[in-house]
Amino acid sequence: MxxxxxxxxxxxxxxxxxxxxxxxxxxxxxxxxxxxxxxxxxxxxxxxxxxxxxxxxxxxxxxxxxxxxxxxxxxxxxxxxxxxxxxxxxxxxxxxxxxxxxxxxxxxxxxxxxxxxxxxxxxxxxxxxxxxxxxxxxxxxxxxxxxxxxxxxxxxxxxxxxxxxxxxxxxxxxxxxxxxxxxxxxxxxxxxxxxxxxxxxxYTVRSESVTVKRAIEHLPPIGAGETHAEDANHTSTLLKGESLERIAAMPHDGGSWPDLLGNPETEKYLIPSMRKAVERGRLNSYCDVYGRMSWDKPAPTIKRECSHVGNGRYSHPEQDRQCTVRELGILQGFPADYIFTGGSRKNLYRQIGDAVxxxxxxxxxxxxxxxxxxxxxxxxxxxxxxxxxxxxxxxxxxxxxxxxx
CATH class of the missing domain: 3.40.50.150 (Vaccinia Virus protein VP39)
Structure with a gap:
């Protein structure tokens, strides 16, 4: 020392x-x-x-x-x-x-x-x-x-x-x-x-400096459930069937499940809790679930259970998937080369959500x-x-x- x-x-x-x-x-x-x-x-x-x-x-x-x-x-x-x-x-x-x-x-x-x-x-x-x-x-x-x-x-x-x-x-x-x-x-x-x-x-920082776009737009695209060949932490939760179709149906750049309302082709993706939220008029307090991040805003609060799109606004602004471990790590302020290790991808997400x-x-x-x-x-x-x-x-x-x- x-x-x-x-x-x-x-x-x-x-x-x-x-x-x-x-x-x-x-x-x-x-x-x-x-x-x-x-x-x-x-x-x-x-x-x-x-x-x-x-x-x-x-x-x-x-x-x-x-x-x-x-x-x-x-x-x-x-x-x-x-x-x-x-x-x-x-x-x-x-x-x-x-x-x-x-x-x-x-x-x-x-x-x-x-x-x-x-x-x-x-x-x-x-x-x-x-x-x-x-x-x-x-x-x-x-x-x-x-x-x-x-x-x-x-x-x-x-x-x-x-x-x-x-x-x-x-x-x-x-x-x-x-x-x-x-x-x-x-x-x-x-x-x-x-x-x-x-x-x-x-001093303060420019508003464009704290956006999702600034932080992660440069990362290479991958599919749901895939891992990038050159970065083991650029890996995303597997989505398939209706879970994947629901995300794909949401508008890019900030879309949420309430955007599926009013169209029979998209309303079919509403889960029971979403329908209850509509009945109770609770859209504002529940709209982040399954939502996409917005390019030109900061990310939402990254919490410990950030490993699934159903837990918050953790979907990529454009790609039809959960944000990767690497993307959420960067949005959480980790260096882009920080290595998250462990046998469970869910626990890697938790390590990020728990972190200072x-x-x-x-x-x-x-x-x-x-x-x-x-x-x-x-x-x-x-x-x-x-x-x-x-x-x-x-x-x-x-x-x-x-x-x-």
């Missing part, structure tokens, strides 16, 4: 989305990661296979440990005490499933996994990082079960950390996706508390470097290589332009 490099540990590391940005930044060295690799609670530990993807790309083998059970001292011992003593950076992004408003039962039931948020304080207390960062859905901060974050924040304050927590539309920072996420940044008392808003102050977008985590790495060194990076230095964001995408914001007048 370079003497100047700051050490990074990533808890709930998944397929490496949060770590990827720090790995790509020369100021940091990944020294440890941990993830139990749960696909769904019913599938058990190790099912999603994300640790192999992490190791393949980031050259660190995550510990396959259950962070809801292992104690802070034991985890530190497993990671290697020399790696974690007075650590520079701790990343921890517990599962967001129990907070997300996309799951109806979350309005009333407190998912047991939500308690992992407050439990992170034990690891902060053990490792005493100079900088701590967490990403989650906005409901972490404002939902019915925000008391879990309140407990974490209180513990962080009690340890002397300064804490900032707010939600951001990540397209504001160049992600080609409609994705709103809460970002928590905590720093030791002697460090400045800076945020992505500080990093981007005075690396296009954003690289900016967080640049922010952390600024916090630690006092040296603010130029904005063209916060671009993760081989992603859809470019140096000429930045423009002075309206507020900045008014200041200059």
């Amino acid at each position: 370079s003497q100047q490099a700051s050490r990074v540990v990533d808890l709930f590391s998944g397929g490496g989305g949060m770590s990827c940005g720090f790995y790509a930044h020369q100021g940091f060295e990944l020294v440890g990661a941990a993830d139990v690799e749960v696909g769904k609670p019913s599938t058990g530990h190790g099912a999603i296979g994300c640790n192999d993807t992490y190791a393949e790309n980031l050259k660190v083998e995550p510990l396959a440990v259950d962070l809801s059970v292992i104690g802070a001292d034991e985890l530190a011992d497993r990671l290697g005490s020399a790696n974690v003593e007075d650590l520079e950076i701790l990343l921890a992004c517990p599962p967001c499933t129990g907070f997300s408003r996309a799951i109806s039962k979350n309005w009333a039931e407190d998912d047991p996994r939500n308690s992992l948020v407050a439990r992170v304080a034990d690891h902060v207390a053990r490792m005493r990082p100079r900088v701590f960062m967490m990403e989650n859905v906005p409901q972490l901060l404002n939902g019915n079960f925000r008391h879990h974050f309140a407990a974490l924040r209180e513990n962080l304050h009690g340890m002397g950390y300064k804490v900032h927590a707010t939600s951001h539309a990540l397209s504001r920072f160049g992600l080609p996706q409609q994705r709103e996420r809460a970002l928590v940044i905590a720093v030791a008392a002697d460090l400045p508390l800076l945020t992505l808003d500080d990093l981007w102050r005075g 977008p690396p296009l954003i985590s690289y900016q967080l790495a640049c922010l952390a470097q600024w916090i630690l060194t006092g040296e603010k990076p130029d904005l063209d230095e916060v671009i993760l290589p081989n992603t859809s964001l470019r140096a000429d995408d930045f423009v002075a914001s309206e507020a900045a332009q008014l200041t200059l007048v």
Whole structure:
């Protein structure tokens, strides 16, 4: 490890989305990661296979440990005490499933996994990082079960950390996706508390820079269920029969199943839930299912169950198929050469949907470097290589332009 490099540990590391940005930044060295690799609670530990993807790309083998059970001292011992003593950076992004408003039962039931948020304080207390960062859905901060974050924040304050927590539309920072996420940044008392808003102050990105077209139009066409010969991750879910015919019947560039209404030749493809939505007048809240992405808009939020066209607006704008693993990876801000590994294509999609977008985590790495060194990076230095964001995408914001007048 370079003497100047700051050490990074990533808890709930998944397929490496949060770590990827720090790995790509020369100021940091990944020294440890941990993830139990749960696909769904019913599938058990190790099912999603994300640790192999992490190791393949980031050259660190995550510990396959259950962070809801292992104690802070034991985890530190497993990671290697020399790696974690007075650590520079701790990343921890517990599962967001129990907070997300996309799951109806979350309005009333407190998912047991939500308690992992407050439990992170034990690891902060053990490792005493100079900088701590967490990403989650906005409901972490404002939902019915925000008391879990309140407990974490209180513990962080009690340890002397300064804490900032707010939600951001990540397209504001160049992600080609409609994705709103809460970002928590905590720093030791002697460090400045800076945020992505500080990093981007005075600038924004051009609207055409965060479109589906910019991100994936250049990729070679393939058919449903096919895998491109030169890229194993440019692979799409198999569709056949009525499932394939339904997608083919939808208009290109943003079409949805409501477009099938009014024509007997296309209405035959409506499934019972679609007909119920029509009867109840719920088209707006259900129209994304089986829908196509639009070329000139950001992608919709890419969720963990993004492996099938029936789970959201995950169909290609023109080709009659589900977007590939590679396409959704790029739209999620992964470098175009990132390798997703595993025996199940569905789990590759899940690794992407669960991830912190690396296009954003690289900016967080640049922010952390600024916090630690006092040296603010130029904005063209916060671009993760081989992603859809470019140096000429930045423009002075309206507020900045008014200041200059």
